[in-house]
Amino acid sequence: MQLPTLVSNLPTPCLLLDINKLEANIKHLSEHIGALGGSLRPHVKTHKSIDVMRKVIEGGNTEGITVSTLKEADYFFENGVTDILYAVSISPDKLSHVQHLMMAGCDLKIILDNIDVAKLVASYGERNGICFKVLIELDTDNHRSGVDPEGDELIEIAAIIDGSKGTSMLGVMTHAGESYHCNTPESLLEISHLERDRSVLAADRLKDVKLPCPVVSIGSTPTALSIDDLKGITEVRAGVYTFFDLVMAGVGVCQHKDIALSVLASVIGFQHAKGWIITDGGWMALSRDRGTSGQTIDYGYGLVSTIDGHAVNNLIVRQANQEHGILSNLTTVNSVRPATLNIGSHVQVLPNHACSTASQYSKYYVVDGDHVIAEWDRINGW
Ligand SMILES: Cc1ncc(COP(=O)(O)O)c(C=O)c1O
Structure with missing residues (x-):
């Protein structure tokens, strides 16, 4: 089909993406995170498009991507992106898929938040001669999944990961989803500090007992746009900031x-x-x-x-x-x-x-x- 040149000629309903707003949104977060000396691992779950991703990369201050499905990992890897974090707790039946991508050259990292899964991943890795790079998911705001940054389970899981040839301990990550319920600058700043501080606390606790934690990964669009100091944080993940929506306007991070x-x-x-x-x-x-x-x-x-x-x-x-x-x-x-x-x-x-x-x-x-x-x-x- 030849591209209609005017919006008025498009068949409805259809999805429009405003290039100028997209570029401005990308620039806005990239500059904010860059000014704090940080880098972004953008989440592709909103756009799921290599063309949008290219714009995000052009916007600067990015290192790798975050995906919410292994289908996204397949697609972005096929399109040349190799540094990928799969940021949904791994279910053991997906390990062969992860292994396949890793063996094809994808630098794929996985996350988990419980002892049984850590043991299963470690033993799968040992049996199959592969070493999975693992981040432990933290619950920093009582929103969803993850371990308590102050609890014993964090240390126990990290020790299992670090102690096996089938896994290597890459760090900790969290997603402050409670930020979607904020609607004032004060509450946004507060939750962005909570997300950061509880993640840094978890990383410090691991380092105190000589367990490695090179990566400290945080992020959501509201917290990424609100954080004012990234000390102790190695990467920020955000996704919906590329497009924004009415919910984000209600939260107060866009118009x-x-x-x-x-x-x-x-x-x-x-x-x-x-x-x-x-x-x-x-x-x-x-x-x-x-x-x-x-x-x-x-x-x-x-x-x-x-x-x-x-x-x-x-x-x-x-x-x-x-x-x-x-x-x-x-x-x-x-x-x-x-x-x-x-x-x-x-x-x-x-x-x-x-x-x-x-x-x-x-x-x-x-x-x-x-x-x-x-x-x-x-x-x-x-
Ligand atoms: C693990 C994880 N990281 C980052 C994000 C990005 O959040 P947002 O779309 O608010 O930028 C999400 C979104 O659900 C997520 O689940």
Whole structure:
């Protein structure tokens, strides 16, 4: 298919990626981390695209990548990226896949957070003559998985990893997911300090008992953008900062005008009595993610915006069926239909959660203003 040159010629629904916003977002975090003397191991789970990754690398201050699936590891390795951290606790059935990638030349690191898994990984490595590089996951904010940085298990797991020929102890890592619940600069700074300090504490405890811990890896978009001193930290992981989304705007680390990802949808009908505008952008196009529902402003399934990120009559996607989006005003149920919206008009919808929305698509239409300048493929699945 020949690339349509104007956004108005694109088939809807489709996924738009604003090149200027993408580049500005990449530059912003790269400069922030660079100014603190740190380096980024960007998370590719949001974009899952080698073209976006090339832009991130061009942005500077990066070393290696972080992946959330081994399919991402396969794809980025095939596309020339060798330094990869697989940042979901390893399940033992995936070790042969990890081994395969390592033997093909991929410098793949894995994470784990329990004694039984450490023993299984070590014995798999010993039996198969391979040495897995392992980071121990820390729970620094009571959010998800990981060991207590102050607990005995940390030392016990590190001793197993360090004591086996099948594993080598690379360090500790954490992800302060509780930062997604912050919405003030003070709380963001506080959680970024917590993430850093509890990670450095864990690393110091390991070093005190002569266990190696060369890598201290932290990160989430809110904490990466808020941290003011990286002492003791060797790398910062962040992903959604490349695109941003309404949740990140609600957290306070970006503005609507910074959101690089949007869904283009067409108006297909009206329910005048109810003040509804119907589009072809339902939840299949936007995802079912309702990430802003717990925030101060709930944008339903997304906020209708102009290309410069301005709201259009405060319209949100209030309801979503599989292929139908129902737009109405954010504050009044009976909204007045904007004069500019007719059957066939296009609307751009800013997503709640960029990772979920992007995962509904296999490609990005890369846009510069009204012009489509490229199509970039992305991967999905496991
Ligand atoms: C382990 C890990 N590291 C880093 C990140 C990046 O977080 P964000 O997308 O907020 O930048 C995530 C996101 O879920 C994660 O799970």
